[in-house]
Amino acid sequence: MPTYDEVVGTYHAGCFPLPPATALRGGAVTSYFGVRVTQPDGFRAVTIDLHVPAAATRPVRPIIFASGGGFRINSPIAGPWIHLVEDGFAVACVTYRLSSEAPHPAPVADVKAVVRWLRAHGDQLGIDADKVGAFGMSAGGYLVCFAASNPQHGEHDEALPCHLELSSELNAVAAYFPPSDYLELVEDNGGDAVEVPGVPGASEVRYLGYVPRDAPDRNRESSLIEAVGAGTPLHFLAHGTADRRVNIKQSDRLAEALRRHGRLVDYVRIDGADHGGPEFFERQLSQKVADFLTDALQ
Template identity: 35%
Template structure:
């Protein structure tokens, strides 16, 4: 990923904690919200936490959506779908609970803390923890769907394609990089330098993409596609200047070529973070994703 001058850089920055809304004094009706649940303790690292949104009262074991946040593997908040969703009331996770799901949004170590595949290992631990605690949380861990945006979509796809022990029923990605080895080809000429050790992808894998081709390939979801892949829904803006639209197409083509189910939804005129589309189109992206998740666990 690289940042063109035309893109509003403030939207990629993490929210200002001084301006973030305070937590609500009471839970949304029908939703039990557990914040900061520790799911892993790594030696030499901070404890890793997740937030949980659960139906209240629990109607019985419910399917689980694991949401993976974006932020170029470098920053981000685990409960943030991006700037187009911060004003929603009730919030997007509460809406998913009302649709019959539990939602888990885990932290993972960022690229300033660990390189690939450390992030993937963290998310595997999060999914395994949910399975271990499923009875007391009234979760149907056998019906887990992954959902991520941007870098989180990349990680969700990697997890869905490599987690043999805890397979997912499906995966939703929004404007995610999927093939690091072809990022330069998919950008306008001169728009991306794979020899630069300072790109977000280079920081993820520990060096320039051209210097570490095997690691770049291993960090690319397209490299792990098999016929046994779960169903995928890929939404990508046609005018994305951060992660080219072609990246979404590469993953879908690889999945279909392997005989797996994959849907590509081009969001016409959409830029990264759903910049450039009206609110009702953002709502349609969310609704289409939820409808796909419902089909996956039906």
């Protein structure tokens, strides 16, 4: 009989059996739903839905997809990630921990654990995880951007000791309308915002665990602007000019920080588009993302 430490080590290490494969889209996609990546102490398991092109003749590059939802909800089926599978990528849709479960940086640690899990198990799944990309929307965009700019941050990696012998580095990131600096969000959003930021109960306050204006030093630690550096991978950004939840100024600042370090490949500003509007689900924009990821992950 295994000891308690052995059982806990198995949970942490992500040594769970794969669920049965499911054939989708007429057999064109092989999917594994609810794959358990790791088990944080005291929390539910971090899981992914993994979708792999069935007709691939060689191992494919993996993309981690993180959906939005204000850090309050997230859904592994919400988002235009299926276009990436159609373009030959494997996509791992992560169900990260929410603000009601664990504050920043716990969900970042979840994303980084998925990176390491893909590198540990890629060979058996037809995945070439030497290079890993990420795609996120809104809150999910923030998480993948932050994880990418902290490639080997000890605190975030060691919080979930899952395959710590492997790198959690992300090699390319695409993000739609991510918040980038929570202290500035109050001024940016203005009077027509869907949600008033910077007050107790606001989505970002619940996620951070504090009101940004009351803790400017802690806000700097959570800012994407501050996190960007020479080690940040290449980025693709898209944002709507009529966003009433995360004002486009948030991406404008992030784009400028990325440009300063030569890390921005493309920034698509969509005139008149609101937060999560239909423009972000159109195949034309998804193709730009796929082209970016293809080039960046070569």
